[in-house]
Amino acid sequence: PFVVHALNKLPYSKLDSKSVGIREGVVFLTYNSLIASSEKGRSRLHQLVQWCSNFDGLIIFDECHKAKNLVPEAGSQPTKTGEAVLDIQARLPEARVIYCSATGASEPRNMGYMIRLGLWGPGTSFAEFNDFLATMDKGGVGALELVAMDMKARGMYVCRTLSYKGAEFEIVEVPLDSKMTDMYEKSAAFWAELRVELLSAATFSGMEKSASSQLWRLYWSSHQRFFQHICMSAKVPAVIKLASQAFMEDKCVVIGLQSTGEARTEEAVSKYGIELDDFVSGPRELLLKFVEENYPLPAMPEPVAVDGLEEIQRKRPSATSETSLARRARKVPKWNAESEDESEWQSETDTEPDTESDDEFQICTICNSGEDRKKLLQCSCCHHYFHSSCLVPPVVEESGKDWSCDSCKEKTTEYLRAKEVYDKELQQRYDGALERKVKILNLIKSLDLPNNPLDDIIDQLGGPDKVSEITGRRGMLVRSAGGKGVVYHTRNTKDVTMEMVNMHEKQLFMDGKKLVAIISEAGSAGVSLQADRRALNQKRRVHITLELPWSAERAIQQFGRTHRSNQASAPEYRLLFTNLGGERRFASIVAKRLESLGALTQGDRRAGPSLSAYNYDSSYGKKALVMLYKGLMEQEPLPVVPPGCSSEKPETIDDFTLKGRAALVSVGIIRDSILGNGKDSARILGRIVDSDMHDVGRFLNRLLGLPPDIQNRLFELFTSIFDLYIRNARLEGNLDSGIVDMKASTIEMQNAPK
DNA sequence: ACTAGGACGGTCATACTGCG
DNA sequence: CGCAGTATGACCGTCCTAGT
Known part of the structure; x- marks a missing residue:
């Protein structure tokens, strides 16, 4: 028996030290751990290397396609994971290495980290990986085939393809029902309207160019996510139907999807509280958030302070410097004096006696004498001095605070009045825009939009007691006991901790206590749901994909959850697509990869039409x-x-x-x-x-x-x-159709093999 | 056509905090 | 002191636009 240690539960100190005390056994860690480090800069990688020193044991890179982006497409950086995998191989030269993956490399580029294969480097035909890559790219599928054969012949490559014999693939096209179509049309119309509305709002509010491009970037990405979600929701009824059909045939159901919509749900929960009237609609929240945060509003007028006068006086040093400039300008010949719109300033400065030295010598601007200096008041605005007795009416009260002369006061009020008018206009524009924004928000709220598909499916299949959810979500919405409204629950309970929730749920499924499992990407790590002969639940699995993952590797990965060795029966795969043209793009991407992996086409050619009919990105x-x-x-x-x-x-x-x-x-x-x-x-x-x-x-x-x-x-x-x-x-005759089987009636050997 | 840069969703590891 | 829950941040993949 081996002891397996989970590295992420251990401290960063030396593994063979007294406190940790691991001398032998198996250390397990994730790729995320491999690149992790503590705050003090100690890395897991270093810890491992230290523990292993001179190690001639075995390193297994399971699911090693995680490191595939070591040599990325031109222009992007290699990923940390890739670098770490490379690093540990270099630092432990004596260790044996196994690369282990269900999907291997769908492209030669993804083999960058497999340095131990000896396919490139000194002593081989290729000095560097890039040379190898270039040759492979040029050679196409044929060259790859040769490499694979060579590796096999040298005994470094073992390929066990789980036969897809018995597995059935079916592409189910789900037509939109009338309600969905209606919803779709309304949504499409709304987005188009929103676009027009945003266009005019952006010009109206005088948006910066960069801000506006930002807006559109967000607009289109929200747009896409929105319809993606709608498509998922459109498939929910079909899932329910397929599931109940499977139950009738005494089978059980696995549903695969990608996005859980947790971000939206959490947001809604924090916004509205944990008790809601109905399930959260992902698309609606998405729209609301987009409009809420990005609707362009014109500038708000600066709030006018209650003690506005002083505020403004203090704020107007520029005005004073302007006066002094104007006054200085008056000294020079008058050629540009009246060209300015300084009617007020002019009349005022002209009436003033020309006392240019009043800054140094504090003299009264009115009587032009500097006597009785203690009684001089300085205007906080124009900085001139006045005798309190010379002013009409004389200023008796010495506030000691800011004081300004009458002309300045007048100007200030004038300014305030102008500002008020201006502000009023601004405010009106702002209010108008705000009103439109609120109107849009209300419109969104009134739109009929589907609920979060994940919660919806669980609800319609009988609630969390019947469905085991294997995802990365922390919480979920559950219909409350009274049948009215929903409540947010965290997924973990008293008995089951967060870490064990997925394992627990899986066990319930495998024991046959729940007959439906919903899996997402998070749940896919190391979870097997096949009809294992050792498990209680040996019913045939019907695997429904609500949403195909972006990459074929992950798709295969997900297929593999229900299709493993030692199974009583092979699963049925149901790939769901709506009949909407736009959605076939996802099929198009995945089809390309599935095709090159040969999983579908080779696995079972009789299983309906090949997906390659959907590959448009060529x-x-x-x-x-x-x-x-x-x-x-x-x-x-x-x-x-x-x-x-x-x-x-x-x-x-x-x-x-x-x-x-x-x-x-x-x-x-x-x-x-x-x-x-x-x-x-x-x-x-x-x-x-x-x-x-x-x-x-x-x-x-x-x-x-x-x-x-x-x-x-x-x-x-x-x-x-x-x-x-x-x-x-x-x-x-120049269509590249990939790998084809050539059938011959007779085969003769021409020469003895060399 | 290609590259750079920013935003978002999702996952995971780690550090911190409150509670018994 | 241990435990559970929370906050934070890194990484990855995906998308969009602008600039060369």
Whole structure:
């Protein structure tokens, strides 16, 4: 039996010291720990190296794809994790190393940290990793295959693919129901309105250029997250349906998703308290937060202090210096005196006797004598001196505080009056803008938006007693006992600490006490949910992905949770997509990777259509996009007839391009506003910026924010152009279709192997 | 076209604080 | 003193815009 020590529970002192006392065994640590250090600068890495010194034991990098970004794409920095992995290998040269990952490297670039393979470096064909990389990139899939074969032949590479035999993949397309469609349309319309509103508000309030670009950056990212969430919510009914169907077939359900919406929930809880009327709607909170924090308001007028007079006098040193300047200017010939708008100043200074030395000699400005100096008063504003008796009416009361002469007082009141008018106007503008902002906020509150999908699913599947949640969330919303309203609960209880919640929940699932598990990224580390022969719950798993992860590695990772060795039955995978064009972009990205990993296509080709039909982010996709844009802008004819149109009736096509253009304007692809700097804006107006022209990702992202009807038509048009290109490429025989199986009727050996 | 820079969400490790 | 909960900050991945 080995003792396993969790490094993050241990202090930073020497591991073999008396206080810690670990001489042998296994030390377990996360990649996050590997780069962690205490405040005093002692690092875990150093601690390990110290413990291991001259160590010829074994280092296992499990899930080693975490370090894949050691050699990143040009322009970005290597990640700390990658560097740390490299560092520990260098510092423990005697240690043996295993790289262990379910996903390996989906790209040769991701192999940067595998220095022990001996594929590059001195004594090999490649002096440096970059040389290796360049060759691999040039060689394509074939070269990779050779490397893999070579490694296998040399006995350094063991590949155990868990056969996906028995596993079933199904892509479930979830059409939006009528309520959802309605909601979607309203939301899309609202975002478009909000955009117009923001545009005018930004100009109205005279925003800085940088501030305004900041605003738009936030706008578009919020926009995207918003519709992403809506898409997830749209799939909830389908999840419920699939789940209950699975129960009827005596199966159990695992639901995978990415974002838990915790940030939004926590915010709402801290805002409204822990008892709420209904579940929190992520998209609504998102919108509220965006508008609340970013709606451009014109400048608030400076609050006028109650003792405004003194305040302003003190604040006006500039005014006094101006006077002295004006007075000095009067000494020189008068050529520019009256050109100024100094009517008041002038009349005043002119009536004054010209006493230029009054600063040094304290003399009364009125009687022009310096006698009785103790009774002289100095104006706090113009700094002239006055006899209290010379003034009309004479000043009797010596306040000792700031005092100002009548003319200054007059000016001050004048100034105050002007300021008041100005302030009033400012205030009006401000109030107007504020009113609009509040109106928008209320509008958002009245919008019918879906709830947080995670809470929603749990609720609809019977509450937390039936569903085991394996996520990183700290708390959750639960429908209160009376059936009215919801309450925020922390997920841990008296018996179960925070750290153990996920394990506990998992156990409940594996014991069959709960038949639904919801897993997110956090829960995915080391949690196995397969139909293990040792577990009580051996029902077949139905794995539903509500939301595919960004990268294929993670997707595979998640698939792997329910598909492991020693299982009684292989799971059924249900990949959920809505029928919205914009959402297929996620499929597009993941499909690309899944394809190159061969997980889906090789695993089970009979399991329905390949996902590669959805990979749009390729050179063909770019070409198709350019074609689409040009067609809509009527620069070039469209190569295909748009959906719902007919070539016999050109007016239908015109109508379509018109609508398409309007849609593109509303999501900011066709520029209709002055966002850039002044001189370019006119050129950009009503056009598509060059950089957007080839950006398929952006096209698909923005598409998501359109009403379903036009969204789908545009997307269909895009795919039909795309298909056309693919077909042409295939006809010309230069379509790179990746790895293909070549079937031969006979195979003969030509020569003996060398 | 490509790079730089900023913002956000999510996860995790660590240090701090209050309580029995 | 140990324990649980909270605050903070680093890291990572993703997105967006502006500038060259």
